[in-house]
Amino acid sequence: xxxxxxxxxxxxxxxxxxxxxxxxxxxxxxxxxxxxxxxxxxxxxxxxxxxxxxxxxxxxxxxxxxxxxxxxxxxxxxxxxxxxxxxxxxxxxxxxxxxxxxxxxxxxxxxxxxxxxxxxxxxxxxxxxxxxxxxxxxxxxxxxxxxxxxxxxxxxxxxxxxxxxxxxxxxxxxxxxxxxxxxxxxxxxxxx
Amino acid sequence: xxxxxxxxxxxxxxxxxxxxxxxxxxxxxxxxxxxxxxxxxxxxxxxxxxxxxxxxxxxxxxxxxxxxxxxxxxxxxxxxxxxxxxxxxxxxxxxxxxxxxxxxxxxxxxxxxxxxxxxxxxxxxxxxxxxxxxxxxxxxxxxxxxxxxxxxxxxxxxxxxxxxxxxxxxxxxxxxxxxxxxxxxxxxxxxx
DNA sequence: CTCAAAGCCTAGCACCGCTAGACAATCAAG
DNA sequence: CTTGATTGTCTAGCGGTGCTAGGCTTTGAG
Numbered sequence: 001x002x003x004x005x006x007x008x009x010x011x012x013x014x015x016x017x018x019x020x021x022x023x024x025x026x027x028x029x030x031x032x033x034x035x036x037x038x039x040x041x042x043x044x045x046x047x048x049x050x051x052x053x054x055x056x057x058x059x060x061x062x063x064x065x066x067x068x069x070x071x072x073x074x075x076x077x078x079x080x081x082x083x084x085x086x087x088x089x090x091x092x093x094x095x096x097x098x099x100x101x102x103x104x105x106x107x108x109x110x111x112x113x114x115x116x117x118x119x120x121x122x123x124x125x126x127x128x129x130x131x132x133x134x135x136x137x138x139x140x141x142x143x144x145x146x147x148x149x150x151x152x153x154x155x156x157x158x159x160x161x162x163x164x165x166x167x168x169x170x171x172x173x174x175x176x177x178x179x180x181x182x183x184x185x186x187x188x189x190x191x192x
Numbered sequence: 193x194x195x196x197x198x199x200x201x202x203x204x205x206x207x208x209x210x211x212x213x214x215x216x217x218x219x220x221x222x223x224x225x226x227x228x229x230x231x232x233x234x235x236x237x238x239x240x241x242x243x244x245x246x247x248x249x250x251x252x253x254x255x256x257x258x259x260x261x262x263x264x265x266x267x268x269x270x271x272x273x274x275x276x277x278x279x280x281x282x283x284x285x286x287x288x289x290x291x292x293x294x295x296x297x298x299x300x301x302x303x304x305x306x307x308x309x310x311x312x313x314x315x316x317x318x319x320x321x322x323x324x325x326x327x328x329x330x331x332x333x334x335x336x337x338x339x340x341x342x343x344x345x346x347x348x349x350x351x352x353x354x355x356x357x358x359x360x361x362x363x364x365x366x367x368x369x370x371x372x373x374x375x376x377x378x379x380x381x382x383x384x
Numbered sequence: 385c386t387c388a389a390a391g392c393c394t395a396g397c398a399c400c401g402c403t404a405g406a407c408a409a410t411c412a413a414g
Numbered sequence: 415c416t417t418g419a420t421t422g423t424c425t426a427g428c429g430g431t432g433c434t435a436g437g438c439t440t441t442g443a444g
Binding site: 385386387388389390391392393394395396397398399400401402403404405406407408409410411412413414 | 420427432438439
């Protein structure tokens with residue numbers, strides 16, 4: 001039986017390698033450069049091996065997205081836990097979110113821009129995605145204001161951050177004033 | 193000379209046909225379905241003809257984006273001009289923006305999501321793009337609040353709308369609460 | 385030792401964006 | 415009216431894409 005276990009382990013290890021390699025390649029050269037051929041070559045297996053782990057490229061994107069969601073949740077919680085007031089927590093959250101998006105553009109795309117075949121805002125939404133939203137909710141719920149549903153407020157705040165992140169990265173907004181925009185956004189949206 | 197003029201007219205007409213067909217196809221089946229082969233077939237010319245009008249698919253996307261920017265500016269101005277108070281104008285603007293995005297998803301993508309080879313937020317930004325931003329600025333500048341740069345405020349408001357539009361359309365936000373989110377956003381961001 | 389199962393690869397499909405080069409229509413010059 | 419060059423358009427093809435069928439080799443149970 002130990003032989004089968006070893007094989008299972010090796011298989012799981014290879015799956016991690018695929019996801020890590022796809023992510024690396026995407027961060028280096030963009031998702032367009034992540035082709036099944038290049039990916040197969042980098043992991044030193046043939047293309048069909050990829051399809052024994054994932055249904056297709058879409059699922060690989062989804063796997064990177066889930067990994068990224070977990071990391072984003074960690075980053076957001078780390079930033080907010082170091083702040084002392086609700087106001088500071090929200091500002092720290094906003095900075096951490098945008099920082100994550102800027103430092104991991106490919107992962108961010110996998111999460112919120114590309115189709116990774118994942119369900120969002122549903123019962124069957126994968127746990128990492130729910131938890132990433134929960135991480136936002138924890139700090140944003142504090143400043144939703146009276147009579148405002150914390151979930152709804154979190155969605156609006158999140159959407160605003162998402163807009164800033166994507167428009168900035170695609171050159172629609174100049175990066176120079178990024179800090180000022182965040183400040184304005186936090187000032188106006190958060191009720192402290 | 194009249195013959196050359198006629199040819200020029202026919203050529204311009206065919207260019208409009210290409211852009212209109214690309215847009216139509218994109219709205220019907222998404223930009224992925226807009227291939228040079230399909231596009232060529234629909235306009236009843238061969239593929240190379242496309243390349244005598246545009247450098248490539250990217251430029252066709254850019255042409256659709258410019259067309260869309262002009263239409264969006266019209267839609268926004270129409271909505272805001274019917275409102276009587278600054279607060280109402282901003283609410284109308286937000287609704288009109290999101291409505292445009294929802295009704296013309298492919299055009300919206302061409303404008304703000306895809307690479308159409310256009311310059312944004314620069315001196316050499318095409319006029320329709322500058323004017324679409326100006327249309328937002330006209331109503332949003334009114335409610336930026338004291339000491340807040342109208343342009344910066346417009347960028348933030350725009351980014352928030354963009355976040356709502358894109359996250360909703362890609363299934364990251366449920367459409368049910370869309371109206372409530374807009375209301376909350378306008379309430380908080382606009383200083384009246 | 386046999387033989388089925390599992391694992392992996394080569395080769396190929398239909399499609400993509402884009403372009404070279406052949407061919408036909410057009411028009412100015414002789 | 416006849417050249418000859420220019421313009422317009424097409425067919426065919428290049429190197430790439432995601433994905434899969436089918437065969438070969440290795441493995442491990444009986």
